[in-house]
Amino acid sequence: MSIPVIAALRQPKQVNKPKKSKKFDDDYVIITMKDNKKLVVNSDGYHGIVRMEEKFVCVLCNYEINLDEKLKADHKVKKTHLKTLTLFPHVESFRDNLIRQLNKNGCYCTICNVMVSTHYLMCHVDGELHKQELEKAVIRANTYKPK
Numbered sequence: 001m002s003i004p005v006i007a008a009l010r011q012p013k014q015v016n017k018p019k020k021s022k023k024f025d026d027d028y029v030i031i032t033m034k035d036n037k038k039l040v041v042n043s044d045g046y047h048g049i050v051r052m053e054e055k056f057v058c059v060l061c062n063y064e065i066n067l068d069e070k071l072k073a074d075h076k077v078k079k080t081h082l083k084t085l086t087l088f089p090h091v092e093s094f095r096d097n098l099i100r101q102l103n104k105n106g107c108y109c110t111i112c113n114v115m116v117s118t119h120y121l122m123c124h125v126d127g128e129l130h131k132q133e134l135e136k137a138v139i140r141a142n143t144y145k146p147k
Contacts, residue, residue, distance in 0.1 A: 028140065031110075033095060040140035041098065045113035047076045047085065048100070059108055059115055060084050060100075097125050097134065111137055 029046040031039045044050070048060035049072060056065040056072050061084050065071050075081055088100045090110065098110035099121065107116045109124060111133045116124045124130055 028144075030141065030144070031098065037096075038141040039098065039111070039134075039137040040144055041110055041137050042113060043076070044072075045110045047081070048088070048108055048110075049075070050113055050115070059102060060088050094121075094125065097130070099125070 027043055028040050029043050031041060031046070033039065044056075047058065049056050049058050049065070051057075051067075055067060057063070058065065058075060058081065061075075061081055063075065063081075065075055088102065088108070091099050091101050091107075099116075100108040100110060101118075102108050102115070105118050107118055107121050108114070109116055109130065112124075112130055114124075
């Protein structure tokens with residue numbers, strides 16, 4: 001009769017995770033709506049910066065940025081970008097969904113950080129993915145505590 005071997009239990013090997021070097025405020029933007037409702041969205045989304053293949057593109061400025069976090073951060077604080085940001089306010093009829101009208105045929109969803117054809121805007125806003133991202137923005141607003 002063989003005796004079962006009991007293996008000693010041990011902790012799984014810990015993998016050193018890189019420490020997050022950015023603060024919450026660098027990654028997200030708190031948007032206060034007219035009715036004092038708050039949404040917390042991704043900073044890239046607020047600034048209209050999307051990743052396209054091997055570059056970042058600011059869809060508001062129509063400006064391409066190399067895949068470099070510092071260059072992207074520098075663009076977000078440029079006076080020309082901040083001025084351009086004011087030229088594309090969120091459309092009042094879609095204010096709870098944070099939609100910017102880019103031109104006659106295109107919109108930009110700040111919450112999802114995507115460009116959307118004007119013809120498909122209602123489908124996007126009513127879609128499950130947008131609703132999930134909106135819910136995340138509301139939850140972040142309810143749980144974030146400024147320091």
